[in-house]
Amino acid sequence: MTSPTFQYPAGSAAFPHRGLVGIAGLAPHEIMFLLDEAEQWVQLNRHAQKHRNLLAGLTIINAFFENSTRTLLSFEIAGKRLGADVVNMHAAQSSVKKGETLIDTAMTLNAMHADAIVIRHGSSGAVRLIAGKVDCPVLNAGDGQHEHPTQALLDALTIRHAKRAFNGLTVTICGDILHSRVARSNILCLTSLGADVRVCAPPALMPEAIEAMNVTPFHDFDAALAGADVVMMLRLQLERMQGQFIPSPREYRHLYGLTLDRLERAAPDALVMHPGPMNRGVEIDSNVADLVGRSLITRQVEMGVAIRMACLDVLTRKARGLEGWA
Amino acid sequence: MSSVTPLTITGGQLVLPDGGVTPGAIRCVDGHIVALGDVAPQPGDRVHDAAGKVIAPGLVDIGVFAIDKPAFHFGGITRAALMPDQDPPLDVPARVRFAAQSGKPDLWVHPFAAATRDLAGDRLAEIALMRDAGARAIATGRAWIADSGTMLRLLQYAAMLDLVVCTHTEDAGITGCAVATSGEMATRLGLPAAPAAAEALAITRDLALAELAGARIHFRNVTTAAGLDLVRAAKARGVPVTAGVSPAYFMLSDLAMAEFRTFMHLSPPLRSEADRKAVLAAVADGTIDVIGSGHDPRGPEDKRLPFADSEPGMAGAETLLPLTLSLVRDGVITLGRAFALLAANPARLLGVNAGRLEVGAQADLAVIDPDRPWIVDSDKMAASAGNTPFDKQPVQGRVLALFKGGSPVGAKKRAAS
Numbered sequence: 001m002t003s004p005t006f007q008y009p010a011g012s013a014a015f016p017h018r019g020l021v022g023i024a025g026l027a028p029h030e031i032m033f034l035l036d037e038a039e040q041w042v043q044l045n046r047h048a049q050k051h052r053n054l055l056a057g058l059t060i061i062n063a064f065f066e067n068s069t070r071t072l073l074s075f076e077i078a079g080k081r082l083g084a085d086v087v088n089m090h091a092a093q094s095s096v097k098k099g100e101t102l103i104d105t106a107m108t109l110n111a112m113h114a115d116a117i118v119i120r121h122g123s124s125g126a127v128r129l130i131a132g133k134v135d136c137p138v139l140n141a142g143d144g145q146h147e148h149p150t151q152a153l154l155d156a157l158t159i160r161h162a163k164r165a166f167n168g169l170t171v172t173i174c175g176d177i178l179h180s181r182v183a184r185s186n187i188l189c190l191t192s193l194g195a196d197v198r199v200c201a202p203p204a205l206m207p208e209a210i211e212a213m214n215v216t217p218f219h220d221f222d223a224a225l226a227g228a229d230v231v232m233m234l235r236l237q238l239e240r241m242q243g244q245f246i247p248s249p250r251e252y253r254h255l256y257g258l259t260l261d262r263l264e265r266a267a268p269d270a271l272v273m274h275p276g277p278m279n280r281g282v283e284i285d286s287n288v289a290d291l292v293g294r295s296l297i298t299r300q301v302e303m304g305v306a307i308r309m310a311c312l313d314v315l316t317r318k319a320r321g322l323e324g325w326a
Numbered sequence: 327m328s329s330v331t332p333l334t335i336t337g338g339q340l341v342l343p344d345g346g347v348t349p350g351a352i353r354c355v356d357g358h359i360v361a362l363g364d365v366a367p368q369p370g371d372r373v374h375d376a377a378g379k380v381i382a383p384g385l386v387d388i389g390v391f392a393i394d395k396p397a398f399h400f401g402g403i404t405r406a407a408l409m410p411d412q413d414p415p416l417d418v419p420a421r422v423r424f425a426a427q428s429g430k431p432d433l434w435v436h437p438f439a440a441a442t443r444d445l446a447g448d449r450l451a452e453i454a455l456m457r458d459a460g461a462r463a464i465a466t467g468r469a470w471i472a473d474s475g476t477m478l479r480l481l482q483y484a485a486m487l488d489l490v491v492c493t494h495t496e497d498a499g500i501t502g503c504a505v506a507t508s509g510e511m512a513t514r515l516g517l518p519a520a521p522a523a524a525e526a527l528a529i530t531r532d533l534a535l536a537e538l539a540g541a542r543i544h545f546r547n548v549t550t551a552a553g554l555d556l557v558r559a560a561k562a563r564g565v566p567v568t569a570g571v572s573p574a575y576f577m578l579s580d581l582a583m584a585e586f587r588t589f590m591h592l593s594p595p596l597r598s599e600a601d602r603k604a605v606l607a608a609v610a611d612g613t614i615d616v617i618g619s620g621h622d623p624r625g626p627e628d629k630r631l632p633f634a635d636s637e638p639g640m641a642g643a644e645t646l647l648p649l650t651l652s653l654v655r656d657g658v659i660t661l662g663r664a665f666a667l668l669a670a671n672p673a674r675l676l677g678v679n680a681g682r683l684e685v686g687a688q689a690d691l692a693v694i695d696p697d698r699p700w701i702v703d704s705d706k707m708a709a710s711a712g713n714t715p716f717d718k719q720p721v722q723g724r725v726l727a728l729f730k731g732g733s734p735v736g737a738k739k740r741a742a743s
Contacts (some may be wrong), residue, residue: 024514103630123632124516125586144634145516184516208519224573242502 004246008033011324015314019138021128022147033187034310035157040159041306045081054313055084058115058320063105064141065091065121070276070301071151075118075123078308084115095321102126103133110134113126115319116312119143124181137315139308145179145240150311151275152185154194157238158296159230160272161303166193173215173222174200175234175283178207179241182275183234187213200224202255204245205236218309221256225265232273233258233284249282263294271296327373333732334367335693338376341383343670343682345662352381353408356688357731362683372734374727378711380661383503383669384690384728385647386681388467388570389492391622393425395433397643397709401619402725404433404690407676410440411467417443417451419459426460432735438465440490441480447471450480453582454487461678463544465492468593470528472498477532481669490542490568490675491530495553496594502522505593505634511580518634522597527550533560533567542628548614549575549597551604558613568675569608570616572642573649574715576605582715585634589704589715592620593638609667611657616675617667619646623711641709644702648721651696655722656727661696665672698724 008014014033023031023310025254044050060079066074072088079086089109092220102121119127124144131138137272142148156166171190177183177199190197191214199210200218210217218224225231236245236252246252263270272295280286289295317325336351340362352362353371367373369626384404391409398406408425410416412571416425417440439461443449443470452462459719466483470493473476477591484491504520506512512519518698529545533556548554557569574592579599590596608614622639650668653659661669673681680688686690706711728735 063647101627101630102632102635121632123635125634126632128586129630129632143516144517144632147516183518207513208521209510209513212510287387323506 004040009261011118012318015237018275019315020149020311021131021138023149023152023185024147031153031156033193033232034153034307034314035160036172037314038157038306038310040301041309045302045305050081051083052081053083055079055082057317058084059082059113060086060116060312061109062086062088062118063109063113067118071120074304075141075308078305078312080290082309084312088201096147097100099256101167102130106130106133108223116316139311139315142181144181146181147185148181149185150304150307151182152189154300155186155232155273155306156189157307158273162296163229164223166195167189169230170228170268171195171230171232172198172200172228173223173232173234174221176203176205176236176286177201179237180234184246186232187215188256191215198224221262225262226255227268230269230271231258231266233262234275235277235283253282256283258288263288275299275300305313330732331372332368333369333689333734334365334371335374335376335691336367337376337380338379338381338693340381340683341662341665346662347661351442352683352691354732355681357625357689358540359683359685359687359689362615364698372412374693379726380694380696381683382692383681384692385668385731386672386676387621387643387646388616388618388672388675391639392710394427394621394623394643394710395429395434397621397641397707398433399728400708400725401643402647402692402694402728404730405436405511405672405680406433406729407436407438407462409467410445410465415445415464417445419452419455422456423459424460425579430517430714432730432733436462436678440473441491442476443468444714445469448473450483453483453489454694457487457489458634461487463490463492464676466494466737468494470494470496474531474535478539479574481535481541481543485539485541492546494574495545495548497524498529500527501678504595506583507580507597509580510601511583515583515586518540522601523552524743525550525594526556528613529553529556532567535563536567544568546570547572547575547594547620548651549605550601554608554613560612568615569613570618571609571614572618572620572641574647576609577649578602578715579651588629588633589638589640589717590714591633591636591638592616592640606658609653614667617646617650618672619643623709624713625711629713639713640715641707641711641713644708644722645714645716647725648723651723652721689729691729692725693727694723695726696723698722700724712739
């Protein structure tokens with residue numbers, strides 16, 4: 001998997017985007033380009049010496065307006081392994097709490113001459129809004145219920161490592177689809193790469209007209225699992241729910257929890273994924289999450305660093321004056 | 327006695343209350359229309375030549391959220407019914423009295439009395455006192471009154487006072503914090519969304535309560551096929567119900583929200599294309615009685631935000647006339663019907679002697695070139711903010727002269743432009 005699978009156009013034509021706001025708007029070969037670019041970082045990250053000084057002298061700001069542990073850490077490690085100066089801004093410590101508008105905060109970051117800004121925000125569209133106001137590339141680390149593109153890319157890379165191809169693959173995404181930006185980005189990414197995607201949720205957690213995104217919706221988890229090659233579980237996003245969407249976690253597990261028994265309904269070699277954080281015993285049982293050879297959950301985290309290194313590298317090539325990108 | 331020079335507008339096409347359009351002149355004395363048709367100016371009259379233009383009643387705009395005189399005058403609006411959603415709200419007589427005086431002499435503001443104190447939807451406000459302070463009607467404000475008992479008592483009280491109740495039509499339990507209509511666009515954008523049926527649910531309940539109370543009810547924005555069917559059926563069985571709509575709902579669908587454009591964040595939210603077509607049909611068949619601007623100017627502090635964090639509303643006063651005239655050009659309605667929707671019907675709803683070209687009515691008049699093209703530009707609006715969903719769109723129809731009570735309005739500014 002280390003060699004590119006496709007001959008890409010030279011220079012910036014391979015990825016002619018200023019930033020990464022979402023999977024929407026990316027052509028399949030542009031997604032594959034990022035996956036292929038990430039392979040070198042997968043290899044590097046497995047060595048003891050994991051430093052490449054590509055981004056020396058560049059400043060990357062991780063502006064997180066919403067709490068995050070794993071995504072923030074992943075972006076921070078990615079930037080540091082490439083030699084950039086990485087600064088983290090947490091909303092809890094920022095002037096956002098003092099009433100400053102999002103645009104003013106963005107303009108402030110811009111005035112500090114960041115070379116890339118990574119943004120997470122609780123409102124759909126917030127990252128796009130900022131991207132239109134700053135001079136440097138903007139990477140979306142999750143905006144509301146809209147998109148989380150690097151999560152979809154790392155999931156695709158994880159699947160490619162395990163299954164090699166996307167065509168003919170059946171991927172079942174089960175959980176709180178309504179509130180999930182991970183689901184939206186994964187649907188866009190996986191359908192674009194040729195996989196058959198099923199989504200499964202109770203009616204209250206299933207967005208209307210989701211079938212317009214080329215997926216098959218299910219309410220019955222057992223039916224959604226039948227013959228699936230990949231099962232991607234999502235947690236209940238209780239923090240985004242206004243009102244009661246399900247009667248209880250216990251009842252949710254009864255209908256939608258991934259147990260060893262349920263996993264039997266999927267393909268014999270079906271793989272289990274979860275973007276984290278997991279609620280063990282609710283949407284996924286511990287013996288499934290930890291199932292050696294079938295659970296890819298820690299592999300996803302590993303791929304996440306590589307994907308983010310690839311995104312930071314590709315999106316700063318113009319600023320670094322790489323031939324064909326400047 | 328008279329402080330106003332008598333006015334005669336000559337040589338235009340008169341838009342008459344019966345829907346007809348006829349060449350003629352109109353003469354006004356002491357702020358009222360005294361003759362129209364084949365009339366000649368008298369010695370000493372101010373004469374305005376409207377050759378080749380349309381002479382129409384000044385627009386009566388029901389349900390504006392701000393008093394924005396430059397925008398209203400640009401749009402030919404001589405009377406505006408102000409929503410009680412002010413800061414502080416119009417829920418006590420003193421504020422109503424102040425609001426009612428705030429536009430005179432060249433713009434008459436007809437304040438809505440807040441239905442409930444602080445517009446909170448639970449305790450009735452002092453509606454009779456506010457009526458006597460100048461309130462022409464009652465409004466629930468931006469929100470629906472969720473408690474059915476409160477709504478019933480409000481309607482009974484309004485029926486006794488013979489005031490119409492203007493209500494918002496979205497079931498609050500269904501809408502919650504939604505900023506969009508459920509459907510493919512909201513799903514792709516990941517925006518909090520509620521089904522369009524929230525409107526039909528609210529209308530169903532409020533029609534039942536209005537019939538029980540024998541009250542007049544006006545739905546400020548009816549924007550869905552199901553909601554319009556309910557209004558149509560209620561009218562057929564004789565319920566005193568009227569319905570309004572803003573041009574955004576017959577011009578745009580939820581597709582316009584793509585790219586999170588916050589100028590498209592409206593309340594109720596933009597609907598599906600099928601609902602948009604249903605609104606057009608309802609304007610054509612008479613189910614819709616009023617077209618209003620919903621004028622709600624919002625600056626960048628309210629709009630330059632992520633979509634769900636932005637405030638709803640559009641600056642609509644300047645585009646109300648040209649967008650309604652587009653329906654005339656498209657053959658949906660006649661020119662006469664356009665001014666019934668923009669002036670006569672809203673005036674009747676408020677019980678004011680205006681909105682019609684007839685002897686004895688207030689001389690609120692607009693001289694209009696219905697074909698004059700111009701381009702909406704959010705950076706160059708007369709309104710106090712440029713939050714129009716129609717930015718950079720070419721439109722046709724412009725007010726050339728405006729008279730409030732027979733006196734010219736904003737003539738200097740108009741001449742300068």
